Amino acid sequence: MSLNDLDGLRSGDRFITGKIYAEHYSLIERMIVAQKGDSDDAKDIYQEAFIIFLDNIQNPSFELTVKISTYLYAIAKNLWYKRLKVIGQQGFVIDDRFADELPDVTENVDRFLEEEQKYDDLYSGLDQLGEPCKSVLTDFFFQKLSMEAIANKHGYTNADNAKTQKYKCLMRLKKLVAVGQKRRNG
Amino acid sequence: MNPFSEEMNELFEKMASGEGSRAERTLFFQELESNPTLKNLYESHLSFRKGIEVVTRRTALRSEISGYHQQVKTTKRKSSNPISISRWAIAASVSALIAVGAWFGYDWEQRQKANGEQLLARSTPKSRHSNHPIRTIESGEEVVSGTAFAVNAEGYFLTSSHVIGNKSEVELENPEDGSIYAARVVARDTKYDLVLVKIDDESFIGLSRIPYPIKSSKVNLAQDVFTLGFPKEDIVFGEGSVSSLNGYNGDTLKYQVSVPVNPGQSGSPLFDEQGNVIGVISAKNGSADGVSYAVKSSHMIHFFENALEDPIQLPKSNSVSGLSKTKKIQKIKSFIFIVRA
Numbered sequence: 119m120s121l122n123d124l125d126g127l128r129s130g131d132r133f134i135t136g137k138i139y140a141e142h143y144s145l146i147e148r149m150i151v152a153q154k155g156d157s158d159d160a161k162d163i164y165q166e167a168f169i170i171f172l173d174n175i176q177n178p179s180f181e182l183t184v185k186i187s188t189y190l191y192a193i194a195k196n197l198w199y200k201r202l203k204v205i206g207q208q209g210f211v212i213d214d215r216f217a218d219e220l221p222d223v224t225e226n227v228d229r230f231l232e233e234e235q236k237y238d239d240l241y242s243g244l245d246q247l248g249e250p251c252k253s254v255l256t257d258f259f260f261q262k263l264s265m266e267a268i269a270n271k272h273g274y275t276n277a278d279n280a281k282t283q284k285y286k287c288l289m290r291l292k293k294l295v296a297v298g299q300k301r302r303n304g
Numbered sequence: 305m306n307p308f309s310e311e312m313n314e315l316f317e318k319m320a321s322g323e324g325s326r327a328e329r330t331l332f333f334q335e336l337e338s339n340p341t342l343k344n345l346y347e348s349h350l351s352f353r354k355g356i357e358v359v360t361r362r363t364a365l366r367s368e369i370s371g372y373h374q375q376v377k378t379t380k381r382k383s384s385n386p387i388s389i390s391r392w393a394i395a396a397s398v399s400a401l402i403a404v405g406a407w408f409g410y411d412w413e414q415r416q417k418a419n420g421e422q423l424l425a426r427s428t429p430k431s432r433h434s435n436h437p438i439r440t441i442e443s444g445e446e447v448v449s450g451t452a453f454a455v456n457a458e459g460y461f462l463t464s465s466h467v468i469g470n471k472s473e474v475e476l477e478n479p480e481d482g483s484i485y486a487a488r489v490v491a492r493d494t495k496y497d498l499v500l501v502k503i504d505d506e507s508f509i510g511l512s513r514i515p516y517p518i519k520s521s522k523v524n525l526a527q528d529v530f531t532l533g534f535p536k537e538d539i540v541f542g543e544g545s546v547s548s549l550n551g552y553n554g555d556t557l558k559y560q561v562s563v564p565v566n567p568g569q570s571g572s573p574l575f576d577e578q579g580n581v582i583g584v585i586s587a588k589n590g591s592a593d594g595v596s597y598a599v600k601s602s603h604m605i606h607f608f609e610n611a612l613e614d615p616i617q618l619p620k621s622n623s624v625s626g627l628s629k630t631k632k633i634q635k636i637k638s639f640i641f642i643v644r645a
Contacts, residue, residue, distance in 0.1 A: 132368070139372040154509060158638075162512040165369050172365055205458055205510035233358065234620075240355045241621045244363070245578065246521045259353055260360035285310040292352065294521065301520060301605060 124182065128175055139168060142187050146194045155198065163201070167194040170230045184221050192223045200227075239298030243291050251287035258284055308345065316349045367626040422590035425450050425467040426535065426568035450570040451533035452476060452501065452643040453581075455518065455608075456616045457511040459503030461487070461641060462604065463571030464586050465494050468645040474501055477642040479539060483507065487643075491611035496557060496603045497586045500611070501643070514619035515635050516573070519580040520602035523559060525549060531563055531585055531598075532633065533572030534642045540569070541633060544594070551597040552589065558597040559583055565596045571643060574598040578625040579632045 126134030146167065147160035155163070170193050174180045182189060234241075244252060250272050257263045257271065269280035318324045319332050336343045425448045450467030454460065461476060468474055468489060477484045485505040492499040523546055530543040544562035551558030561574065565588050574583035583598030608618065624632040 135368070136372040139369065140376050143373075143376045158512045161373060165366070165373070166513075168369055169362060169365050173362065176361075201457075201510065234362075237355050237359050238620045240359045241363070242517060242519065242521070244356070244359055245517075245580070245622055245625065246519065255356055256360045256364070259356040260364065281314065282310060285313050288313065289308070291356070295352075297521070 123186070124175065127172060135172070138186060142190050145187055145191060149191065149195060150198055153198065154202065159198070159201075163194050163197050164190075166197055170197075170227060173230060174226055184219060188219060189221065189223070192220045193227055195220070196223055196227045239295045239302070240291075242298055243294035246294055247287065247291055250283070251290060254280070254284050254287050255291065308349075312345070313349075316346055317353075319346070320350055320353060363621075366623060370623075370626070423464075423466045423587050424565055424567050424570035424585065425464070426566075426570075447644050449534070449568055449642055449644045451568065451572040451585075452641050453571070453573040454511055454514050454639040454641070455500070455618055457514055458616075459485075459487070459508055459510065460490065460616055461501050461503070461643070462573075462584065463499055463501065463643045464497050464584060464599075465492050465499040466497055466586075467570050467643060468492070468499050468501070471645045474643055474645040476501070476503060477644070478638075479534070479537065479642055480638055491607070493607050493611050496599055496607050498584065498599060498604060498607045498611075500608075511639060513623065514639055515623040516575065516579050516581050516639075517619050517622050518601050518604055519576065519582050520600075520605045523549070523576070523582050523600070528577045529561055529563060529574055529582065530577075530633075531565070531569070531572045531574050532637055532640050533565070533569035533585060534640075535566035535568035537642075539637050539640065542569075544596075547595070552587075555597070557603055558586065558599055561596050561598055562594050563596050564594055573640065575636070578622060579627075579636060580622055580625075 123134055123138060127138065143160075143164055146164045147157060150160040150163055151157065167190055171186075171190055175182065184192075244255070247255070254268060254272060257268050258265075263271070265277040265280045265284070268284070269275070269277050272280065272283075274280040274283060315332070319329065324332070336346060448467055448469070450463050452461035452463035455462050472489045474487050474489070475484055476487045485503045485508050487501040487503045487505070490500045490502045525546055525548070527546045528543065529546055530541065532539055532541055534540065542563045542565060544564070546559055547562045548560035550556055551560055559574075559582075561583075563574070563585075565572070565585055569585050570587075572585040573581045574585055576582050581604075582601045584601075584604065585596060585598050587597045589595035589597075605618075608615065624635050627635065
């Protein structure tokens with residue numbers, strides 16, 4: 119790991135992210151296949167672990183104290199043991215090369231999973247929202263594009279029109295989320 | 305009166321992103337302190353925009369990461385895994401059996417409902433399954449088959465209740481590797497034509513993350529839909545569109561879809577273009593071609609809420625919406641099994 123790698127990951131550099139993703143997969147796959155899983159499970163768990171990793175390093179107060187591989191391994195193991203537990207199996211440790219140096223990631227993983235649960239309705243709401251609303255909101259809240267840029271991209275005559283569109287989309291999304299919550303709460 | 309106007313939205317956005325003059329900001333935050341309603345609105349707006357940011361970031365990352373996975377060299381399933389061995393062994397013995405007996409003596413029992421709906425369970429004479437590895441069925445007994453799809457990775461599958469009738473034990477086959485599992489009925493609702501079964505079998509080790517959520521949002525007329533099911537031993541893809549928002553004779557429990565379906569496809573999930581489950585195939589019109597009926601997913605949600613004593617966790621996010629149609633189906637089909645009762 120070099121500092122550049124971490125910076126690249128933080129800034130969303132696709133080349134570096136892809137390289138690091140590919141670099142550590144086999145390590146995780148071996149661990150999961152050795153513990154009752156198959157390569158589909160490995161892929162599934164690794165992808166989730168990688169998201170958690172990327173999510174965590176976005177947090178300015180997060181400090182990576184171990185190698186990227188060790189950190190990914192710890193998260194993947196945590197996720198895999200959770201899943202084994204759900205299906206009524208137990209994990210067992212074979213050749214756990216990191217046993218001594220594994221950081222405690224329970225809090226990181228649990229916080230992520232809690233958020234996923236909390237945002238459940240938002241996930242489905244955004245999914246149902248349709249275009250152009252989805253892109254407008256993503257461009258604004260995630261890409262942090264200016265209203266001028268959004269107007270340009272989506273062909274609105276000016277930033278004010280784009281703002282109105284954004285507002286309408288936001289209200290629609292709120293409504294979808296409210297419907298989802300209502301359904302869940304009976 | 306609109307409690308949250310566009311002007312208010314703009315003001316909130318301005319304040320949340322740290323813009324505006326100092327005087328404007330001071331005034332705003334003073335106002336917040338003296339106006340609890342406004343404060344509430346502002347705080348819920350903050351948490352909502354934070355949520356949008358998190359969810360869109362994670363969704364974007366997920367689709368980005370799926371791309372990276374193609375660069376990965378995956379090692380194949382390790383044969384040192386005892387569970388895998390048994391699953392593969394079952395797969396081998398079962399496919400031999402099917403190859404020998406296939407397609408002789410099929411008797412398409414067509415159960416006509418008085419109202420013109422034809423249910424889509426498929427019946428086959430028992431003989432084909434006489435050497436069945438898991439469940440022994442009396443000879444002469446008829447095997448009814450349908451399609452079941454996973455709704456929870458622990459082994460919960462949903463199918464049509466008319467496939468199973470009043471049986472309490474069924475078997476599920478994963479056609480991808482030929483594994484056959486014993487399963488029991490967990491909940492049944494004949495009004496909705498739905499039944500939930502759970503695999504109850506030591507050899508089952510769970511599924512990976514289910515890629516399709518169950519949607520109960522509005523479905524639109526003419527919207528494209530597709531389904532995957534088992535009118536024969538191979539999975540069959542069918543597509544069409546929502547041709548009516550109600551089923552036969554104004555049946556509000558179902559949609560009418562222009563997807564060709566055949567016996568054996570009862571219980572097949574109906575997907576929208578993104579790969580969200582929006583219904584369960586249940587019947588077709590006995591006298592008109594290409595007129596099929598699917599139980600609406602809002603009723604599925606209702607069923608899950610009311611028919612279960614202990615709620616199960618349903619799949620919540622869609623990990624296939626960004627994929628091409630063929631990739632989507634490739635991923636989804638691993639979660640669709642054959643059910644026999």
